[in-house]
Amino acid sequence: MGLALAVAVAAPALAADVTxxxxxxxPNAVEVELYSQDRDHIWPGDGQVFYLDDGETxxxxxxCEEGETICYGAWISGDKQSYWGVGPENAENCENCCYTCTGGETEQINLTE
Incomplete structure (x- = not known):
């Protein structure tokens, strides 16, 4: 019993996947980053971004960690003043741009003019 308790206490946070x-x-290409609101983590990270051409899905x-809140930030490539969600650097407030990491996938997020 003591060994099982020690293992449970030492176990890392539960991992999950979300898409x-x-x-x-x-009409222009956009760049996207995803930001954890619960820890210091950005996807894809290392100064890189996800790149979507116009019309691309x-x-x-x-x-991610089970239960973690993740918000998207997107902006027109080369124009960080025109953004969606929390924008570049997770700097803005948003409505309906955050999701909880519970597995599965989000509904389609449409970035429009």
């Missing part, structure tokens, strides 16, 4: 489904309906699978 963000994003469609770029804007992309499925973005992530590994």
């Amino acid at each position: 963000f489904v994003m469609r770029n309906d804007h 992309k499925e973005i699978p992530l590994s």
